[in-house]
Amino acid sequence: MTKFYELTTAERLQQLVAEGSLSAEDAALLKQATALPADVASHLSENQIGQFTLPLGLVRNLPVNGTLHQVAMATEEPSVVAAASNGARLAGLNGGVQATAAPHRVVAEVVFADLSDLTAAQGVLKAHEAELFQVAQAAHPSIVKRGGGLKQVTTTVVERFLKLRLLIDPSQAMGANISNTIAEAVAAAAGAWLDQPALVAILTNASAQLTTATVTLDPATLATKHEAGAVIAQRIAALSDLAHVDPERAATHNKGIMNGIEAAVLATGNDTRAVAAAVSAYSHERPLSTWTLVEGQLKGKISLPLPVGVVGGAISALPLAPVALRLGGFQTVATLQEALAALGLVQNLAALRALAGPGIQAGHMALQANALAMAAGAQGEEITLVAAALQGERKELAVAKRLLTQLRTKAGKNQ
Known part of the structure; x- marks a missing residue:
């Protein structure tokens, strides 16, 4: 009997209708959804039965480091795009957003468990450290040619585990596949020296590489129809303070930030789950952004990990992802990260301004x-x-x- 994954898309739909999982009308709708070329869709997902389309909105003129970016956002929520656009406008009135991205790095872990002598095993791996770099280079020579590859190896004992921490430069790619390939090659070599297979060899979605964005606003530019700008600024700062002491408020505070970031990450063909996991690990129920009044000015700051790329994987396979990257002028990972952080900050500004003024529901x-x-x-x-x-x-x-x-x-x- 032919397995489900071996069927064509049309055959899968036919089988689902026959078994009563889909109506004929539902199957017809799935057949009509053809935003992607059929061969691309079928090779990007297992058991592909159709395509799920989202609107692509645009945030105009997001000002970051003196450059105006046109940021595409894949989302079904119009208020997300509207809020980000309003936040970008407010930032533009105040000199724009300044942002910096840490060097783009990915960490992979190779971990061994239940070794009889952890100290001795750690010594063995340290003695072979130079060879680990050679193994990593042989595992992915193309990334080395682009200036990337394994940059640092750290060997530590974590309770009953022995861990090799691999710091990898994936160049302009997000780096998951590159890092996993290098980690598995290192695990094979290290396992041979220790005479024991590794427990696991894979990247971590936690990240210490942060992108930071800041903006300084004249409170007068925040005025609404019914509230003076100074009042709005004071309430935004108070809402920020609340998020720092109330985890329940912090969760919603951060969700508003991620509304824009995840929509832009998706539009550029990047992995929204990886970004969400990194941000979740980093935030620990704390707000990602802080707003304070300093010498009569409202200052906003955001710092967060943004594991994204501008080449490779789905970024190159999805036809509209390169369009979104070109539209935004995102030729490097750092430029994309800086724009994403700025987007999250202005998204947060617009949401807090609404909360401080008329409330979130009206708009x-x-x-x-x-x-x-x-x-x-x-x-x-x-x-x-x-x-x-x-x-x-x-x-x-x-x-x-x-x-x-x-x-x-x-x-x-x-x-």
Whole structure:
């Protein structure tokens, strides 16, 4: 019997319909979703049955280190793009964001367990350290030609484990595959010297390489229709203080930051899970950004790990990922990291300004009207008309359905 993964996409859909997992209508929808070339989609995912498409929004003119970046964001949430755009505008009024990225490095671990003499084993590995560099170079010579590769080896005892920590320069790639290839080669060599196989050889998603972005704002530029800028600035600083003492607030504070970052990471073909894991390990229930009032100015700062690349893997395979990179002017990892950190900072600024002023729901729900209209079944021009009618109503699906029914009834009478 042919296994599911050996079937074509069309055959998989046919089988799912036959077994009752999908309706014929659902299968037809999956067949129609063809944003990617079929061969690309089928080779980027196992058991591929269709494609899941997200809108690609754009944050205009994000000012970072004197350069305006056009940042593509793959997200279904319009308020995320709107908030980031507003934050970029506010930063632009105040001289822009300054950002710096640490040298791009990835750490891999080769760990041995249950060795009879940890001290002696550690001595063996240290004695072979020069050979480990040779093994790493032979495992991935192309990265060495680009100036990357294994840069540092540290051998430590962690309770009953012996750990080789490999610091690797992946050049302009994110570096997961490069690091894992080097780690497995080092593990094989080290295992032969210790006469025992390694327990594990893989990169860690924790990262000590941080990207930092800062912005200084004149409170007057933060004014809303109903609040003076000085009041807004004071409340933003207070909200920041709250996030530092309240883990529950810190989680939402950081989620707002990651709204923009993850959408931009996805748009550039990078691994959103790797970024989320690195940020989670680093934050430890602390806010990623801090806002303080200093000599009458509101100063914002963010520091976080951003394990991304500008070449390799899905970045090169997904047709729109290189477009997003070219659109933003992201030719190096450092430039992308700096823009992502700046994006997170201005996203956070816009969210805190809304919380400090009219509240988060007013703008969010106004932008949700289109989604509610479509969920109610509106199509074509109906979406705009129902969304407009919703602005004076409760933003609820039942209300959207009622308005759509009224619109269609009226249109029928006028025909």
